[in-house]
Amino acid sequence: xxxxxxxxxxTVAAGGPARFLLRLRNGGxxxxxxxxxxxxxxxxxVTDSAEAEVWRWSAGRRFTQSMREEQIAPAATHxxxxxxxxxxxxxxxxxxxxxxxxVPPATCSFVV
Numbered sequence: 001x002x003x004x005x006x007x008x009x010x011t012v013a014a015g016g017p018a019r020f021l022l023r024l025r026n027g028g029x030x031x032x033x034x035x036x037x038x039x040x041x042x043x044x045x046v047t048d049s050a051e052a053e054v055w056r057w058s059a060g061r062r063f064t065q066s067m068r069e070e071q072i073a074p075a076a077t078h079x080x081x082x083x084x085x086x087x088x089x090x091x092x093x094x095x096x097x098x099x100x101x102x103v104p105p106a107t108c109s110f111v112v
Contacts (some may be wrong), residue, residue: 003027004072004103008096009043010110018087018112020044020057021082022096024103026072033071035101039064041099042080049091057082070100087112 007023022042026032044057072078089112095107 004098004101005012006096006098006106008094008106008108010086010094010106011032012107012110012112015086017083017085018046018092018110020082020094020096022082022106023077024072024098025036026074031071031073033069034071034098034103036068036100038099039066039068041068041070041100043080044082045095046084046087047060047093051093055084055087055091057075057084065107081099 003026005025005027006024009021010018012018040058041062042057045053046055066098070078085095091111092109094110095105096107098102
C-alpha cells in the first residue's frame with residue numbers, strides 16, 4: 001500500500017529570502033506514480049495573520065504544458081525547493097500542495 005505524505009519547512013535569513021523545502025515521502029511498500037499535467041509540480045501559498053494571501057509561488061511563472069510522470073519508490077523522498085525574495089516582516093502561514101496525486105497539503109507557520 002502506498003502512503004504519500006508532504007512536509008514543508010521554512011527558513012528565513014535576516015534581510016534575505018524565505019526558503020521553502022518540500023519533502024514528499026512514500027511511506028508505503030509499493031511505488032507511486034504521479035501524473036503532472038504541466039511543468040508545475042507543486043504550489044505554495046503564503047497568507048498573513050489576517051488570512052489574506054500575500055504570496056503565491058506560481059504567480060508570474062510560466063510552465064510547460066506537457067504531461068509528465070514521476071515515480072516515487074517505497075520509502076523514498078523527493079524534495080522540491082522555492083524561495084520568496086524579501087518578504088516583509090510579519091507572521092505567516094505557508095501551505096504546500098502537490099499538483100498531482102492524492103496528497104494531503106502541508107502547512108507551516110513562520111515569522112519574518
